[in-house]
Amino acid sequence: DVVMTQSPLSLPVTLGQPASISCRSSQSLVHSDGYTYLNWFQQRPGQSPRRLICRVSNRDSGVPDRFGGSGSGTDFTLEISRVEAEDVGVYYCMQGTHWPYTFGQGTKLEIK
Amino acid sequence: EVQLVESGGGLAQPGGSLRLSCSASGFTFSRYWMSWVRQTPGKGLEWVANIKQDGSQKYYVDSVKGRFSTSRDNARNSLYLQMNSLRAEDTAVYYCARDANMSPLGYWGLGTLVTVSS
Numbered sequence: 001d002v003v004m005t006q007s008p009l010s011l012p013v014t015l016g017q018p019a020s021i022s023c024r025s026s027q028s029l030v031h032s033d034g035y036t037y038l039n040w041f042q043q044r045p046g047q048s049p050r051r052l053i054c055r056v057s058n059r060d061s062g063v064p065d066r067f068g069g070s071g072s073g074t075d076f077t078l079e080i081s082r083v084e085a086e087d088v089g090v091y092y093c094m095q096g097t098h099w100p101y102t103f104g105q106g107t108k109l110e111i112k
Numbered sequence: 113e114v115q116l117v118e119s120g121g122g123l124a125q126p127g128g129s130l131r132l133s134c135s136a137s138g139f140t141f142s143r144y145w146m147s148w149v150r151q152t153p154g155k156g157l158e159w160v161a162n163i164k165q166d167g168s169q170k171y172y173v174d175s176v177k178g179r180f181s182t183s184r185d186n187a188r189n190s191l192y193l194q195m196n197s198l199r200a201e202d203t204a205v206y207y208c209a210r211d212a213n214m215s216p217l218g219y220w221g222l223g224t225l226v227t228v229s230s
Contacts (some may be wrong), residue, residue, distance in 0.1 A: 037215055041157075048207060048222055049149075049157065054215035092157055096216040100173045101147075101159040 002026050002095050006104035012112045019080040021107045023093035028073050030097070037096035040069055040078045043106075044089040052091075053078065085111060114138045114219045116208050121224030124198050128228070134191040134208030134221060142166075142186040145211045148193050150204035151223070160206070161193065162216070176202075198228045 040053040053069035147162035212218020
């Protein structure tokens with residue numbers, strides 16, 4: 001199975017400051033169809049996960065433009081340009097290129 | 113509005129069975145791959161299974177192969193997860209999810225809690 005490794009696992013951030021989460025996969029996530037199925041999810045306390053970014057850098061509907069995704073191959077990054085209070089929660093990367101789909105361990109974002 | 117509502121969770125004994133359902137609305141159910149994902153208490157996420165639009169392809173994580181089976185009824189806009197030979201480690205919140213924008217898990221339900229304990 002593809003192992004997804006996130007860092008850091010804990011991310012204290014000051015309101016209004018940027019934040020960045022790294023995700024590395026144990027093998028390339030480029031699918032035979034040419035797409036890279038790397039998604040990012042946010043899970044706020046007490047809520048279901050919500051997808052923020054699909055296929056590396058495509059923001060889902062309703063996701064604020066302060067969230068951005070980048071990367072290629074095996075190295076990916078989620079960036080939040082200016083953290084707001086509502087961004088508190090756990091962030092997961094997930095690969096949907098290889099069966100079975102696998103998730104990272106999660107990064108807990110908190111406000112300093 | 114896309115809505116996914118899971119049901120059927122509860123307490124089961126080790127070795128027992130449960131059948132989860134996911135009722136879908138707000139979209140044409142038969143057009144989408146559907147998935148089951150679980151989250152153990154206080155821990156992370158694990159994709160469990162998914163099923164193609166017409167039910168002709170199904171995939172499972174190794175830990176549930178031979179014990180869990182997913183199916184769908186497109187006429188009823190419903191997804192199912194039959195869970196047999198349950199183990200304590202199957203205790204989790206189970207979510208159903210729909211693909212979106214050509215990528216997995218674009219929409220999630222609220223989840224249903226399964227507890228396996230004697």
